Amino acid sequence: MCGRNPASPYVELAVEIFAMLADATRVRIVLALRDGELSVNTLADIVEKSPAAVSQHLAKLRLARIVATRQEGTRVFYRLANEHAARLVSDAIFQAEHALSDSPAHHSQPDAGAAR
Template sequence: MNADNKCGLSPDSQYVELAVEVFSMLADATRIRIILALRDEELSVNHLADIVDKSPAAVSQHLAKLRLARIVATRQEGTRVFYRLANEHARQLVADAIFQAEHALDQNPAHHRAAMPAAAPVRSITGA
């Protein structure tokens, strides 16, 4: 608990208002889909548009907002711009939100089932 307080995780933290802005920025299904698409690789606007099934113009507007919020970063290669997550926290925040949503719909959500190790086969005393 003390470590949480040292890292700004207290009710009176100066970061609470900024955290609200992050949640506000993520309160859009297209932006969540963009973050999920970027979780393992950097992608161009056109590739992201194909993945999230939106127009490149719409995706570009969402990316501009995510970039202003420092959730995504860019790399330019010639005339193409590639987007990536700025850090691992957006990935984890979205994953946790999806996991929480799974809990709302299922008492035994998929992320818990996936984390459970497979049971070892039971052997008889004879070794068969």
């Protein structure tokens, strides 16, 4: 059965993914990881949270298979597990822009359709 069918068994899982992303810090983390992998400390600087807080959010995103890791010595690097999380978050941001403007900024950007 197609996953986009209203009777799809994936609907409940999709709701869980939305719930996982219903946190501003997690959305910021996904946005920060769009262009490649980053360490916890770098992510903490970008999202302006403590490394401990970012690490907790990353653990949840990892359990949800939204992010994946790579270890290099004692450092752990995080990346998006696939392109869909970035696209989902970008589309949510675009929808938010539509809610606030009749002429959202993403319509005037050359790569508006990209997950960037």
